[in-house]
Amino acid sequence: MTAEPLEIYLEQQDLERGLREDVRAGLTAAAKWLPPKWFYDSRGSELFEEITRLPEYYPTRAERVVLAEHADDIAAVTGAKTLIELGSGSSEKTRLLLDAFTRQGGLGTFVPLDVSVSALAGSTAQIAADYPGLRVRGIVGDFTRQLDRLPTGGRRLVAFLGGTIGNLLPAERAEFLAAMRAALEAGDWLLLGTDLVKDPAVIVPAYDDAAGVTAEFNRNVLHVINRELGADFDPDAFTHVARWDPSHEWIEMRLRATRPMRVRVLDLTVEFAEGEELRTEVSAKFRPEGIAAELGAAGFVASEFWTDPQGLFGVTLARAC
Structure with missing residues (x-):
């Protein structure tokens, strides 16, 4: 099956205007x-x-370990029919989830959302080729602005991985999670990757490599x-x-x-x-109790929380209630 034409809700002029506004x-x-x-x-x-x-740079490796260990659990617990990935990029780690859902059966649609037309066009074409039974709908959009464009219907799982939520300030995180909950129905799922608080001697070199x-x-x-x-x-x-x-x-x-x-x-x-x-x-960087509290304030219940063996990175599976 070939990927469907990209759904574009963020044009080049939107990006140019946003850059000007942010710089000013x-x-x-x-x-x-x-x-x-x-x-x-x-x-x-x-x-x-x-x-x-x-x-x-430990976060990518640590998150991959968690997903490799628990992808089948995620597929079994959620029973999702649609998998949505925010800030998808190459969707490389998401293949662990797609493989698990393929083994489980039942997933019909994959919806990656990203701001880059070129990156999304390449990744959707490759995913469609590698998972021929899957409908692939790429959305060009900004996850802080276009959550209302996510497809509706069926049981949905939204994956927001990589610790990207940590780039939002606390008030921005609260606004994002509230918008995420508003875009979902009760019973839908959110899979959230968060880097965890640890010794700064581990954290700082990840952002200041030799x-x-x-x-x-x-x-x-x-x-x-x-x-x-x-x-x-x-x-x-x-x-x-x-x-x-x-x-x-x-x-x-x-x-x-x-x-x-x-x-x-x-x-x-x-x-x-x-x-x-x-x-x-x-x-x-987050603590498990803080993650659960922020999700709870937005209308989610944390169902599962997993980490890698070193406790570097956390992945939370939360249900919209």
Whole structure:
């Protein structure tokens, strides 16, 4: 079976407008910031794939261990007819779930949602070829804005993996989970991947690897802004910073100006003092009781919670109630 034509709810002009709005808001704030989603042009996506293979970067490997161990349990418990994946990318880990559902029988439709048309076109074609009995419906959209576009009917399982929910600030997480619950019916399921609180000596190197790949990934956001908005950032004038914040239990990635500089972007002139930092990512780490509480506040009940043998990463299966 071939993949169905992509359903596009996020056009290029939407992405361009969103980038302009985020750059204007973030670079005029008292403490400058940019959201991490703008790392991911084609080069940024390649760099992130490289990061996931680095020895320091444990989340991808640990989550894969959990999914490999419990994919059959997930298929059996949920009995899902439709599997939806948010921020799907290559859908590589999701194949563990698709294999389990294939063994179980009953899954009819796979719906990956991603902002990238090219990535989604490639992954949906490959999934359709590898799972010939499966209907594959790719949706081009932003998971923070297009949850109302998810297909309805049948028993659904939404997979939100990779710890991506940690990139949302607490108020944003609450808003996202409430919107997720509103998009589902009682009895539908959510599979949520979360990186767990642990020794910062394990966490920090995952965001500051010895080879400097994460540093290049971090600076890529400046290359994106230069290319898309005609800015004149000098990416080499910023150093990569990864810092653990124990009060919030999250890690922050920042770019630190190595000299005073003046950057022109849009109709702005943005001043950076030497040593001034631009926050580019927050990655929250979670405790099991906190995950359950946040899900409960949004109208979910945590049914199962699994970790890898080292307790690095958690996967929660929750039911909409």
